[in-house]
Amino acid sequence: MIMDNTLIAEFDGKLKIQEYAYAYQQYGLQYGASSQRGVKAAAFSVAAAMVLYALFMEHFNFERLPAAAVLLLICMYMITYYLYLVPKKIRLHGEHIYKSSRLLSKPKHFQIYRDFFEMHSEYESLKRFYTDISDCIETDADYILIGGTEHRVTVIPKKTMSEQQKQDVTRHFRQEMPKQYKRM
Amino acid sequence: MDSTVIQISFLITKEDYLSMELEKQHWLTPKENKVILCIIGLTALCCGTAAFFGRPGSLYHQFGLLLLILTGFYAISYYDLVKPFLIKKQAERFYEKNHRNIGSQIVRFYEDRFEMTAENRSLHIPYRYLYKIVEGNKILLLFTDKNESVFLPKRVLSEQQLFRIRSICHEKYVHL
Numbered sequence: 001m002i003m004d005n006t007l008i009a010e011f012d013g014k015l016k017i018q019e020y021a022y023a024y025q026q027y028g029l030q031y032g033a034s035s036q037r038g039v040k041a042a043a044f045s046v047a048a049a050m051v052l053y054a055l056f057m058e059h060f061n062f063e064r065l066p067a068a069a070v071l072l073l074i075c076m077y078m079i080t081y082y083l084y085l086v087p088k089k090i091r092l093h094g095e096h097i098y099k100s101s102r103l104l105s106k107p108k109h110f111q112i113y114r115d116f117f118e119m120h121s122e123y124e125s126l127k128r129f130y131t132d133i134s135d136c137i138e139t140d141a142d143y144i145l146i147g148g149t150e151h152r153v154t155v156i157p158k159k160t161m162s163e164q165q166k167q168d169v170t171r172h173f174r175q176e177m178p179k180q181y182k183r184m
Numbered sequence: 185m186d187s188t189v190i191q192i193s194f195l196i197t198k199e200d201y202l203s204m205e206l207e208k209q210h211w212l213t214p215k216e217n218k219v220i221l222c223i224i225g226l227t228a229l230c231c232g233t234a235a236f237f238g239r240p241g242s243l244y245h246q247f248g249l250l251l252l253i254l255t256g257f258y259a260i261s262y263y264d265l266v267k268p269f270l271i272k273k274q275a276e277r278f279y280e281k282n283h284r285n286i287g288s289q290i291v292r293f294y295e296d297r298f299e300m301t302a303e304n305r306s307l308h309i310p311y312r313y314l315y316k317i318v319e320g321n322k323i324l325l326l327f328t329d330k331n332e333s334v335f336l337p338k339r340v341l342s343e344q345q346l347f348r349i350r351s352i353c354h355e356k357y358v359h360l
Contacts, residue, residue: 101329102313123313127304132285148304149201149278149286152332 008112008172009165013157015105017098023144023155024094025087026137026184031146037082044082048075110156112169115176117145119154128154130176138170139184189352190293190345192336196286198279200323200337205275206268207320208333211360218263225259228252291336293349298326300334307334317353320360324349 015023029035048071055068098104103123111118119126133147143156158166174181232252240246258266279286285303292299299308307328315327324341327333338346350357 097330100315101332103309103328123307123309125306129304132282132304149196149282150332 006114010111014107020098021091021094025091028090041079041082044075044078136177136180193290194340195288201279203322204335207323225256229256317357
């Protein structure tokens with residue numbers, strides 16, 4: 001069987017810390033423990049409402065006040081945590097990862113082929129087939145691909161791509177990874 | 185002229201993969217998280233138990249206290265029992281689905297750098313560019329940053345090879 005390795009696009013890219021942190025934040029908000037934070041915040045809102053209802057159920061009861069106050073505080077904190085603190089925490093984690101790495105800041109050369117993409121830098125070469133990609137997130141600034149045995153987050157920056165290249169790559173990713181592709 | 189200090193080639197087995205996921209998560213989990221959750225769990229357990237037996241109340245009251253006690257147990261055992269169980273199950277599912285792609289690796293340790301070659305990836309970086317080298321019970325993890333790592337199972341290394349790696353990379357080396 002002949003593999004058609006048609007080259008879709010070829011370009012260079014280099015990530016700065018804020019670019020990587022933003023991409024990592026987008027990935028982190030979609031998957032794992034931080035996903036569906038809206039639902040979790042809503043659940044704690046409901047819990048807070050139930051605590052208030054139970055408190056006032058038998059006309060106001062002073063004995064229940066301390067326990068209710070503690071539970072309400074916990075609910076309020078968790079709502080704030082999921083809605084405001086989690087995105088900030090994930091972005092900060094992305095910054096820490098970038099700072100801990102000597103590879104992420106290196107210039108990279110990207111080649112997008114029909115069946116796979118390749119990334120080359122001074123110290124690393126990566127070839128990833130689209131069948132190994134579990135998720136593909138497109139933002140205004142980059143493409144974020146997650147896959148491989150190590151669940152690696154590969155960020156492909158768009159800033160050095162031409163408009164035609166962006167359109168070609170977007171169309172190609174949508175076509176090759178219809179289930180994994182998501183536009184943020 | 186540099187010479188290869190150690191060269192290892194191996195196939196990643198299911199056991200290797202499971203051990204890697206467990207030990208990696210063990211390393212990546214901050215110790216203070218475990219301590220805080222244990223404290224919360226103990227507090228919930230003690231308060232719940234004391235109130236359950238000390239101040240009998242309505243059925244709803246007792247049920248709420250029982251939930252508090254169970255939550256305490258869950259919190260205490262989360263990092264040592266619950267999370268490893270969940271990670272193991274997830275890793276097993278992943279390996280079953282992807283074991284054909286996991287494949288083999290060749291790892292070479294030189295005096296000044298380390299190289300890894302797999303089917304779809306190659307890496308050759310100086311030790312000074314590594315973030316950490318973590319030795320667990322069964323796995324050696326070489327972190328290129330806080331999150332990403334390459335691993336090799338200790339079963340493929342002899343005692344001399346392991347000793348040699350420890351001495352070459354001593355600056356970044358930690359034991360789990």
